[in-house]
Amino acid sequence: MELDEMKQAWQSLDRRLAQQQALNLRLLREGGMDRLRRGLRPLVWGQAVQVVVGVVVMLWGAWFWSTHLGVVQHMVCGIAMQAFGTLMIAFAGRLLQLAQGVDYAAPVLQIQRRLARMRAWRVRVEAPVFAVLGAVIWVPAMLMLVQADFDRWNGDYREVAPWLGGHLMFSGTVSLALVVLVYLLIRRAGRLRWLEDSLAGSAVRRAEAVLEEIARFERDAGPQAG
Structure with missing residues (x-):
């Protein structure tokens, strides 16, 4: 009888630990998703500003x-200026x-794939x-x-x-040649990963870090929860 009571006590303790682990995971995910949402806002605002600038440039060119x-x-x-402004908007x-397509209620892996697409697009x-066009559009x-x-004086x-x-x-x-040269020097120095991270932007990097933290906690919690 004492052995049965001990088994029941262990089972009850296991359930409580599993419940606590699930609660911790839910709290971590909710907090992480909130940080993720806030972290992506500067990116959204920056792109909104780019749309406005693009409209101005496009209208100026036209x-x-x-x-x-x-x-x-x-x-x-x-x-050329109108086309550049249109490209900025697009x-x-x-x-x-x-x-905007990030589903914060989706599994972490799905959100990571969405961020990977954002990184790939930017990099x-x-x-x-923009590196190529930016080198010449000022002309x-x-x-x-x-x-x-x-x-103003009807001149040319x-x-x-x-x-x-x-x-x-x-x-x-x-x-333009300088842009190509800088890229080749960075590549030769083995700093392409650093360049890609810089081009992806701090918002994307922070979001990736938050998701990796949640994913790591889920992996660690998985065996215990099972």
């Missing part, structure tokens, strides 16, 4: 080329879609495209700003500085 019809060089600059929209698509922007000054900067366009294009080529 206005510029539509008011300089017949001047090929000016139209090319305006169209890229921000894609990242917002991924961020493999967004960063390379048409500068030409548009200079021409805007001359527009090419009449005063016909060399300006070629000079800036050469500078843009050098800028």
